Amino acid sequence: xxxxxxxxxxQDGVTNGAVYALLAMALVLVFSVTRIIFLPQGEFIGFGALxxxxxxxxQFPRLxxxxxxxxVLTFLVELGSALRQRRYKPLPRRLLMWxxxxxxxxxxFIWLLAHSFDWQGMPMAVQILFxxxxxxxxxxxxYRVAFQPMAExxxxxxxxxxxxxxxxxxxMGLFIFGPEGSTTHAFTEWSTALGEMPVSGQSVVVxxxxxxxxxxxxxxxxxxxxxxxxxxxxxxxxxxxLVGIGTSQAGRMAFGLAxxxxxxxxxxIAPLNTVGYDTGFVVALKGFxxxxxxxxxxxxxxxxxxxxxxxxxSYSSYWxxxxxxxxxxxxxxxVLAWRSLTSGHGDEE
Amino acid sequence: xxxxxxxxxxxxxxxxSVRYGKVEALRAxxxxxxxxxxxxxxxxxxxxxxxxxxxxxGALPSEGQAEGEVLYQGQDVSHHAxxxxxxxxxxxxxxxxxxxxxxxVEDNLVLGAYRRRKAGWSYRDGLEGIYxxxxxxxxxxxxxxxxxSGGERQMVAIGRALMSDPKVLMLDExxxxxxxxxxxxxxxxxxxxxxTGVATLLIEQNSRAALKVSDYGYVLEVGDVTLExxxxxxxxNPRVIEAYLGAKH
Numbered sequence: 001x002x003x004x005x006x007x008x009x010x011q012d013g014v015t016n017g018a019v020y021a022l023l024a025m026a027l028v029l030v031f032s033v034t035r036i037i038f039l040p041q042g043e044f045i046g047f048g049a050l051x052x053x054x055x056x057x058x059q060f061p062r063l064x065x066x067x068x069x070x071x072v073l074t075f076l077v078e079l080g081s082a083l084r085q086r087r088y089k090p091l092p093r094r095l096l097m098w099x100x101x102x103x104x105x106x107x108x109f110i111w112l113l114a115h116s117f118d119w120q121g122m123p124m125a126v127q128i129l130f131x132x133x134x135x136x137x138x139x140x141x142x143y144r145v146a147f148q149p150m151a152e153x154x155x156x157x158x159x160x161x162x163x164x165x166x167x168x169x170x171x172m173g174l175f176i177f178g179p180e181g182s183t184t185h186a187f188t189e190w191s192t193a194l195g196e197m198p199v200s201g202q203s204v205v206v207x208x209x210x211x212x213x214x215x216x217x218x219x220x221x222x223x224x225x226x227x228x229x230x231x232x233x234x235x236x237x238x239x240x241x242l243v244g245i246g247t248s249q250a251g252r253m254a255f256g257l258a259x260x261x262x263x264x265x266x267x268x269i270a271p272l273n274t275v276g277y278d279t280g281f282v283v284a285l286k287g288f289x290x291x292x293x294x295x296x297x298x299x300x301x302x303x304x305x306x307x308x309x310x311x312x313x314s315y316s317s318y319w320x321x322x323x324x325x326x327x328x329x330x331x332x333x334x335v336l337a338w339r340s341l342t343s344g345h346g347d348e349e
Numbered sequence: 350x351x352x353x354x355x356x357x358x359x360x361x362x363x364x365x366s367v368r369y370g371k372v373e374a375l376r377a378x379x380x381x382x383x384x385x386x387x388x389x390x391x392x393x394x395x396x397x398x399x400x401x402x403x404x405x406x407g408a409l410p411s412e413g414q415a416e417g418e419v420l421y422q423g424q425d426v427s428h429h430a431x432x433x434x435x436x437x438x439x440x441x442x443x444x445x446x447x448x449x450x451x452x453x454v455e456d457n458l459v460l461g462a463y464r465r466r467k468a469g470w471s472y473r474d475g476l477e478g479i480y481x482x483x484x485x486x487x488x489x490x491x492x493x494x495x496x497x498s499g500g501e502r503q504m505v506a507i508g509r510a511l512m513s514d515p516k517v518l519m520l521d522e523x524x525x526x527x528x529x530x531x532x533x534x535x536x537x538x539x540x541x542x543x544x545t546g547v548a549t550l551l552i553e554q555n556s557r558a559a560l561k562v563s564d565y566g567y568v569l570e571v572g573d574v575t576l577e578x579x580x581x582x583x584x585x586n587p588r589v590i591e592a593y594l595g596a597k598h
Binding site: 152 | 513
């Protein structure tokens with residue numbers, strides 16, 4: 001292997017690592033705030049990529065059907081829980097009104113938007129923003145329907161629910177998008193060379209977007225009240241409840257953010273890879289390996305783990321291409337051994 | 350005492366019971382406190398004191414079940430979520446403090462005002478008020494809460510609760526694990542709270558110190574209120590002296 005191949009593989013590894021880092025951040029965020037292992041993350045990769053692809057080929061983004069459907073379901077769940085508490089207090093009219101707006105009117109509004117513009121001609125950034133306007137509320141609704149009613153359950157029960165949600169969304173994905181995968185347009189045709197190494201514009205865009213998102217996340221957690229509230233919930237749930245940060249509000253914020261990050265990860269890989277309804281799962285699992293390196297708790301370690309996973313994958317695809325996935329996922333064994341030796345037990349809560 | 354006996358209680362429990370599965374921790378307890386009053390509940394370990402506070406706040410662990418009424422300014426709040434009770438003016442400083450240990454002192458305090466959003470009020474005003482009461486927290490405002498001493502943590506916990514602008518402050522064993530000198534400091538702060546019009550419900554193992562700062566007291570034993578009265582009278586009651594104050598003097 002000469003230097004130029006080494007450099008190209010490194011570039012590949014870091015580019016993929018940047019995407020895994022976004023996914024790992026989202027997994028750490030959701031787990032530390034809600035104790036849920038966010039398996040449906042992979043579906044959002046597919047939803048994001050396929051929705052942008054649909055917009056670019058002038059098709060109706062059919063994910064909106066799912067948004068409308070789950071919106072109705074969410075409204076019914078909220079109405080049900082309000083009716084059940086009617087014995088103790090009057091119907092929370094304002095809350096229900098908001099529920100109507102968020103879960104019934106907003107999806108219709110998005111549907112209307114999808115029909116009233118020519119999305120094919122829009123710049124890619126606008127298409128991605130519109131996709132986020134579909135997937136982020138979807139993530140919040142999924143939390144509301146599937147997880148919020150059992151937020152106090154054990155980690156294992158939450159994991160099982162998570163597996164269920166993953167399969168349900170996978171099935172919906174197949175129904176909505178069909179078995180065919182798609183690719184999206186390239187972000188840019190521009191490319192350059194650093195010495196002997198060709199640098200693709202695509203890689204530069206991926207790294208820049210992922211890097212600035214990580215920077216924004218840092219600012220969000222460090223500077224804003226909502227970010228601090230999420231961190232507080234992760235550090236001490238009881239303390240957070242006592243200052244009025246509701247578990248469910250924090251959970252919804254975490255799921256909204258995670259759905260957004262998953263979607264963006266999907267749109268970042270879609271120009272280079274054919275993404276189908278089920279592609280996301282394996283990609284998200286690699287993000288999960290990275291999150292495990294960070295103990296599902298540390299953002300910087302998770303990001304470092306993501307780079308490690310990306311590089312490992314890239315070099316093993318050169319030397320032992322058939323065993324690429326095996327090598328990446330085997331990484332989890334030494335990592336778990338190392339973590340169990342260095343950290344004490346009993347940190348379940 | 351600033352409040353006369355005819356004024357309406359700001360907080361009242363009526364036949365409040367708490368059970369964990371089949372175990373009854375608190376039995377039909379009725380207590381009340383008025384604005385500007387310090388009321389203490391003393392009693393041995395496991396008498397249900399913490400359950401009482403957690404039930405009033407709505408912060409019982411998920412296996413705990415409360416029954417009975419919690420009246421805040423005459424309104425039953427026993428089915429409200431913690432956030433709503435907090436918004437109305439209840440605040441709890443729990444026995445374990447439950448601080449955000451990996452965040453700075455100032456962030457802990459700011460999060461205390463998470464529910465407090467009013468036009469023209471900024472959390473900076475609130476911080477100034479807290480720093481006036483606890484000057485040491487101002488010096489250490491950029492330090493991580495987890496690196497503070499026991500007494501300082503207790504101050505952060507009380508400061509965080511005060512940031513929500515409570516009308517009723519509930520303190521669960523504020524002197525637990527503190528050195529006597531630090532403990533005296535904490536009790537001094539508690540007695541100052543009376544001047545701000547906040548009603549304080551205090552739970553203490555250190556009955557002597559608690560009765561000294563309080564206006565009124567209840568004795569809670571195995572889930573029942575067995576005795577109540579003015580704090581000064583309780584402190585002279587032979588049964589109380591024997592069971593809770595006796596040993597040392």
